[in-house]
Amino acid sequence: MDADERLRLAVDRVSAALRETVEELQVTENELRAALGFLGEVGQAGQFPLLADVLGVSVAVDEVTYDARQPGTASSVEGPFYRPGAPVRTQICRDDEPGDVCFVSGRVTDATTGAPLPGALLDVWQAGAGGKYEHEDPEQPDYNLRGRLYSDDGGTYELRTVVPPPYEIPQGPVNRLLARIGRNRFRPAHFHVKLSCEGYEPRTTQLFLEGGAHLDDDTIGAVKPELTGRLEKHDDPEQLSRGGLDRPFFTYVYDFALVPAAPREGAGDGS
Ligand SMILES: [Fe+2]
Numbered sequence: 001m002d003a004d005e006r007l008r009l010a011v012d013r014v015s016a017a018l019r020e021t022v023e024e025l026q027v028t029e030n031e032l033r034a035a036l037g038f039l040g041e042v043g044q045a046g047q048f049p050l051l052a053d054v055l056g057v058s059v060a061v062d063e064v065t066y067d068a069r070q071p072g073t074a075s076s077v078e079g080p081f082y083r084p085g086a087p088v089r090t091q092i093c094r095d096d097e098p099g100d101v102c103f104v105s106g107r108v109t110d111a112t113t114g115a116p117l118p119g120a121l122l123d124v125w126q127a128g129a130g131g132k133y134e135h136e137d138p139e140q141p142d143y144n145l146r147g148r149l150y151s152d153d154g155g156t157y158e159l160r161t162v163v164p165p166p167y168e169i170p171q172g173p174v175n176r177l178l179a180r181i182g183r184n185r186f187r188p189a190h191f192h193v194k195l196s197c198e199g200y201e202p203r204t205t206q207l208f209l210e211g212g213a214h215l216d217d218d219t220i221g222a223v224k225p226e227l228t229g230r231l232e233k234h235d236d237p238e239q240l241s242r243g244g245l246d247r248p249f250f251t252y253v254y255d256f257a258l259v260p261a262a263p264r265e266g267a268g269d270g271s
Helices: 001-026 027-044 046-054 057-065 174-179 237-242
Strands: 101-110 121-125 145-152 156-162 191-197 201-209 231-234 249-253 256-258
Touching: 027 046, 027 174, 046 057, 046 174, 121 156, 145 156, 191 256
Parallel strands: 101 249, 101 256
Antiparallel strands: 101 156, 121 145, 121 191, 191 201, 231 249
């Protein structure tokens, strides 16, 4: 089926679902005008990606894109707050970043053989302690809490950051809609990670914190149990002084596995 045919089918399906809703709820002209006004506001606010997230569309597309039975780290949606071009560094925040210091570490391996993958690129981003990403928070410097780093020869990585908080989705028409219908507007705390390595399928995912708030009612429904890891608190004075820290810190360990890329059609035939 070509792209135009798929588009025609999608438009037919969506039209039918909308007509069915109008008939079932006996939608009035005023309500239709309000709905169209809402969509206009969403466009003006640049919140269509956020709307797709809270309607569950982004997670549904992620589910049909990545087979859950496939080996390797599970995927999760990218969300609307990724910025390319983050600095290459292993500390992605300020020394005095508000929040609890957190060292995130682990290994990147081949999902089929278990072999370590050196040189895998981890592109990481997260919200600050106040629940905002840097681009929406004038208090944070450019690219704060964003960074790219590579796994070492043994496939291991470690970065310094702060423990992310659960956060409310940004203010605007989408937030107001959820508030009006009494739906949760918060996301559970998470790190975003885009993983890539030459010869392997890239993977975009999110890592959640065991026992955290809103794991069960994530407003975009993106939590997967296998993407949930445990925060360990460290407050032994000797350990703190060894790490040059004057306050307790946390560690979070997560191992990633990538699936070898499928050979491209036509590759290897000498043409
Ligand atoms: Fe996020």
